[in-house]
Amino acid sequence: MSVTTGPTPPSAPSRPTAPYPLLPLLGRGLAAGGLAGLLSGLFSLLLAEPLMDRAIRLEEQRSAAASHHGGHSHAAEAEELFSRGTQHLGLVVTAVVAGLALGVFFTLAHALVHRTAPQTGDRAWQRAMGLAGAGFLALSLLPALRYPANPPGVGDGGTVTERQALWLAALVIGVLGMVLARQVHLRLGAAGHGLPARQTGAALAVAATLAALFLLPDNPDPVPVPADLLWDFRVLSLASHVILWAVLGALFAAPALRRRRTPAPA
Amino acid sequence: MSPHTPGTTAPGAASPGAAAHPATVRTRDWLVVAAAAIVALIALYAVFVDNGNLIPATGSYLHEFAHDGRHLFGAPCH
Numbered sequence: 282m283s284v285t286t287g288p289t290p291p292s293a294p295s296r297p298t299a300p301y302p303l304l305p306l307l308g309r310g311l312a313a314g315g316l317a318g319l320l321s322g323l324f325s326l327l328l329a330e331p332l333m334d335r336a337i338r339l340e341e342q343r344s345a346a347a348s349h350h351g352g353h354s355h356a357a358e359a360e361e362l363f364s365r366g367t368q369h370l371g372l373v374v375t376a377v378v379a380g381l382a383l384g385v386f387f388t389l390a391h392a393l394v395h396r397t398a399p400q401t402g403d404r405a406w407q408r409a410m411g412l413a414g415a416g417f418l419a420l421s422l423l424p425a426l427r428y429p430a431n432p433p434g435v436g437d438g439g440t441v442t443e444r445q446a447l448w449l450a451a452l453v454i455g456v457l458g459m460v461l462a463r464q465v466h467l468r469l470g471a472a473g474h475g476l477p478a479r480q481t482g483a484a485l486a487v488a489a490t491l492a493a494l495f496l497l498p499d500n501p502d503p504v505p506v507p508a509d510l511l512w513d514f515r516v517l518s519l520a521s522h523v524i525l526w527a528v529l530g531a532l533f534a535a536p537a538l539r540r541r542r543t544p545a546p547a
Numbered sequence: 548m549s550p551h552t553p554g555t556t557a558p559g560a561a562s563p564g565a566a567a568h569p570a571t572v573r574t575r576d577w578l579v580v581a582a583a584a585i586v587a588l589i590a591l592y593a594v595f596v597d598n599g600n601l602i603p604a605t606g607s608y609l610h611e612f613a614h615d616g617r618h619l620f621g622a623p624c625h
Binding site: 300325372383392396421425429430445449517518 | 619
């Protein structure tokens with residue numbers, strides 16, 4: 282083992298002597314996730330909060346008009362607990378918590394899927410970004426296509442349990458769909474098919490997942506919000522998801538790139 | 548035992564080399580990550596789903612504090 286061929290011990294032909302560094306990677310996943318959540322939260326604080334404040338003012342106007350007819354003012358009751366300023370802070374804290382939690386799941390999924398692969402170089406970057414993309418599809422884009430985010434003022438307290446069940450079902454279907462897409466990709470490869478067939482198969486699995494999501498019942502609530510406000514909010518919601526996943530994947534993979542500067546035998 | 552050279556495996560096609568060349572993960576490490584995943588699930592539930600059932604004494608405080616985050620990330624809100 283004293284051959285001085287190169288600085289990359291993982292290319293040794295026998296079993297790897299060092300185990301997969303799961304705990305250091307967990308630390309890296311937490312750091313990457315926390316920072317990704319913070320960036321995503323600050324982005325939303327700057328761009329999405331003005332929309333949410335506007336949506337809440339519109340909701341107050343609606344309920345003020347309704348209270349003339351004996352309706353109950355849900356906006357006023359919601360505002361008793363926290364000021365809008367505290368809820369703005371809550372948005373950033375929520376994003377950081379979400380980022381930390383997703384960092385843990387990212388690390389776990391990375392270990393399950395990629396623990397046999399080399400942990401350095403461009404391929405390591407590609408794998409981490411691919412996993413981030415899969416996470417975005419499974420937990421963000423596909424569920425959002427079925428149940429798009431709604432600004433404050435949308436959402437009936439009486440249907441919240443039902444909507445939560447539907448949303449959680451959409452998340453589970455999204456994850457199962459990405460597992461299916463990966464299995465199709467791997468099995469087509471094992472059967473000797475080339476990349477076009479494998480990627481087409483994986484794309485069809487994603488399309489089937491989207492179709493399955495539309496078998497779920499519709500969101501039962503009305504959306505009494507101006508269309509421009511609604512869609513600006515939905516686009517910003519998706520943008521904050523994109524930032525979260527992209528930064529998480531990039532920071533998770535970044536140390537692998539730094540190590541690559543040492544010349545590796547190709 | 549075929550040599551597992553990085554660069555010869557197609558992206559996402561780790562299975563042939565994987566069977567012959569498993570990277571070991573310590574059982575203790577798996578347990579730590581599993582525990583972290585459970586904590587992460589509870590945290591996500593508290594922030595995005597809970598309506599005062601997790602810790603009854605907190606009432607609607609958790610929900611209202613995370614209110615904007617729930618709307619933004621697409622979680623159902625009241």
